[in-house]
Amino acid sequence: xxxxxxxxxxxxxxxxxxxxxxxxxxxxxxxxxxxxxxxxxxxxxxxxxxxxxxxxxxxxxxxxxxxxxxxxxxxxxxxxxxxxxxxxxxxxxxxxxxxxxxxxxxxxxxxxxxxxxxxxxxxxxxxxxxxxxxxxxxxxxxxxxxxxxxxxxxxxxxxxxxxxxxxxxxxxxxxxxxxxxxxxxxxxxxxxxxxxxx
Amino acid sequence: xxxxxxxxxxxxxxxxxxxxxxxxxxxxxxxxxxxxxxxxxxxxxxxxxxxxxxxxxxxxxxxxxxxxxxxxxxxxxxxxxxxxxxxxxxxxxxxxxxxxxxxxxxxxxxxxxxxxxxxxxxxxxxxxxxxxxxxxxxxxxxxxxxxxxxxxxxxxxxxxxxxxxxxxxxxxxxxxxxxxxxxxxxxxxxxxxxxxxx
Numbered sequence: 001x002x003x004x005x006x007x008x009x010x011x012x013x014x015x016x017x018x019x020x021x022x023x024x025x026x027x028x029x030x031x032x033x034x035x036x037x038x039x040x041x042x043x044x045x046x047x048x049x050x051x052x053x054x055x056x057x058x059x060x061x062x063x064x065x066x067x068x069x070x071x072x073x074x075x076x077x078x079x080x081x082x083x084x085x086x087x088x089x090x091x092x093x094x095x096x097x098x099x100x101x102x103x104x105x106x107x108x109x110x111x112x113x114x115x116x117x118x119x120x121x122x123x124x125x126x127x128x129x130x131x132x133x134x135x136x137x138x139x140x141x142x143x144x145x146x147x148x149x150x151x152x153x154x155x156x157x158x159x160x161x162x163x164x165x166x167x168x169x170x171x172x173x174x175x176x177x178x179x180x181x182x183x184x185x186x187x188x189x190x191x192x193x194x195x196x197x198x
Numbered sequence: 199x200x201x202x203x204x205x206x207x208x209x210x211x212x213x214x215x216x217x218x219x220x221x222x223x224x225x226x227x228x229x230x231x232x233x234x235x236x237x238x239x240x241x242x243x244x245x246x247x248x249x250x251x252x253x254x255x256x257x258x259x260x261x262x263x264x265x266x267x268x269x270x271x272x273x274x275x276x277x278x279x280x281x282x283x284x285x286x287x288x289x290x291x292x293x294x295x296x297x298x299x300x301x302x303x304x305x306x307x308x309x310x311x312x313x314x315x316x317x318x319x320x321x322x323x324x325x326x327x328x329x330x331x332x333x334x335x336x337x338x339x340x341x342x343x344x345x346x347x348x349x350x351x352x353x354x355x356x357x358x359x360x361x362x363x364x365x366x367x368x369x370x371x372x373x374x375x376x377x378x379x380x381x382x383x384x385x386x387x388x389x390x391x392x393x394x395x396x
Contacts, residue, residue, distance in 0.1 A: 043274050071340035076241050076290045083281060091325065092274045115332050118390075123336035127289065130332025131325040134313050138321035142269035192316075 002027065002056045003186065004049075006093065007063030008034050011159045012110070012178060016060060019179045027053055030063070040089030041065075043096060050100040058186045059097055060108045061090050066125040068166075074123060082128035086110075091135050094149060103145040108185040109136060113155045113198060119166055129153070133194050140192025148191035152181040155198045173197045200225065200254045201384065202247075204291065205261030206232050209357045210308070210376060214258060217377045225251055228261070238287030239263075241294060248298040256384045257295055258306045259288050264323040266364075272321060280326035284308075289333050292347060301343040306383040307334060311353045311396060317364055327351070331392050338390025346389035350379040353396045371395045 001024045007013040008028035017026050028034035029049060038049040040063055065085030067078040090109045097107065114122050115129035136151045143149060154173035156163045164172070181197040184190070199222045205211040206226035215224050226232035227247055236247040238261055263283030265276040288307045295305065309327040316324050334349045341347060352371035354361045362370070379395040382388070 075293055076286060079286070079289060079293070083286065087325075087329065088274060088277070088281065091277060095273055095277070114336070115328075116335065118332075118336035118339050120339060123333060123340060126332035126336035127285075127329040128332075130313075130328035130330070131285065132328070134316075134324035134326075134328025135321060137314065138312070138316035138324035141316050142318060142321060 001025065001058055001186075003058040003060060004029055004036075004053055004056050006030070006038060006040060006059065006061040007110075010062055011157055012062035013060075015159065015175050016062065016179060016182055027056070040093060041084045043092050046092050046096050050097055053100070055100060055102050056105065057102050058106045058108070059093060059101065060182055060186060061093055062110050064090065064110050064112075064125075064128065066122070066128050068121050068125070070121060071123065079124055079127070082124035086125065086128035087131045090132055094135075094139055098143060098147060101147055104147065106148040106150070106186050106191075107139075108182055109149070109151045111151045111153045111194065113153060113170070113196075115153065115194075117170075119170075121166060136194065137192045143191075148185075148189075150185035150190060150193045150195055152178070152185060153194050153196045153198075154178050154181065171198065199223065199256055199384075201256045201258060202227055202234075202251055202254050204228070204236060204238060204257065204259040205308075208260055209355060210260035211258075213357070213373050214260065214377060214380055225254070238291060239282045241290050244290050244294050248295055251298070253298060253300050254303065255300050256304045256306065257291060257299065258380055258384060259291055260308050262288065262308050262310075262323075262326065264320075264326050266319050266323070268319060269321065277322055277325070280322035284323065284326035285329045288330050292333075292337055296341060296345060299345055302345065304346040304348070304384050304389075305337075306380055307347070307349045309349045309351045309392065311351060311368070311394075313351065313392075315368075317368075319364060334392065335390045341389075346383075346387075348383035348388060348391045348393055350376070350383060351392050351394045351396075352376050352379065369396065
């Protein structure tokens with residue numbers, strides 16, 4: 001399979017790239033340019049990525065910028081980080097990518113436990129996650145040619161210990177659990193699912 | 199109680215205004231100006247509404263514009279209708295309104311069954327609803343002074359039969375069920391809840 005991984009230089013993306021590269025052709029994409037440069041906040045940049053990549057079997061997105069910070073400093077302006085990043089960035093990857101993906105291909109987006117289990121400082125991520133999950137369920141009944149779409153929803157990630165203090169008592173998602181979530185989405189048959197890795 | 203109803207000229211808002219006006223002081227707000235003019239896609243307009251209204255006990259929003267139309271015509275551009283309207287419009291009503299609401303006041307936003315039960319043509323609403331529901335859960339743990347926040351989630355509305363063909367087999371939410379949902383949110387003790395009227 002030809003798999004595009006957006007956010008390939010990040011904690012999750014680099015792990016998944018290594019996990020899948022033995023069996024699949026991986027196109028690593030990130031903001032700064034690995035195999036491919038893409039700024040998911042720009043529809044033009046997304047279109048250019050797909051034009052350069054050509055037809056593909058699976059897109060995995062692990063990139064989801066949001067605003068993290070005290071509620072008191074959260075206004076509509078800060079909120080835009082998650083709206084343009086984790087939400088519309090990922091939604092545009094699908095709305096545009098559907099014209100390039102192969103029949104029976106799949107999209108796998110990233111959300112997180114914050115959708116239903118909020119933590120202080122993360123209201124922007126809770127909203128962006130909720131939007132992406134609602135979109136995934138709706139897109140699943142609209143996409144044609146057998147194209148599937150799912151979201152993977154982890155808790156705080158094992159390899160991101162800097163976030164542990166923000167998630168008291170939350171059992172971290174191991175990198176292996178995360179990998180299995182993406183495997184289930186990309187290589188399984190389900191669609192419209194939010195795959196919890198916790 | 200002093201209750202601001204945003205979307206007061208709409209199907210839901212006008213019903214709720216009549217239902218609550220015997221017991222409460224109702225401030226009717228909508229785009230065209232009833233007691234108050236407000237364009238929820240504009241943070242400035244929201245701020246002006248609150249400045250003019252002054253301190254209040256409850257805000258109810260029944261206004262939630264989204265893009266409704268064929269998937270094939272849905273691009274990031276059309277998607278903005280729900281992002282700026284039902285999503286950021288309602289989120290900004292809270293982020294700004296928290297500075298005007300009385301202690302122990304409440305916000306009640308509108309979402310809908312589409313969050314979890316998608317229908318063709320409504321992907322934009324599914325995403326906007328999901329965002330608002332995620333935000334409601336997160337805001338509930340952040341708001342101070344005992345201020346509460348909930349969402350009411352109806353199916354297709356009894357008094358909006360023009361939408362019935364889009365919701366095959368969906369049992370409509372009666373106006374009375376809808377009223378009870380908003381009563382539960384505004385006059386009950388719960389917070390961070392998505393109150394299903396179905």
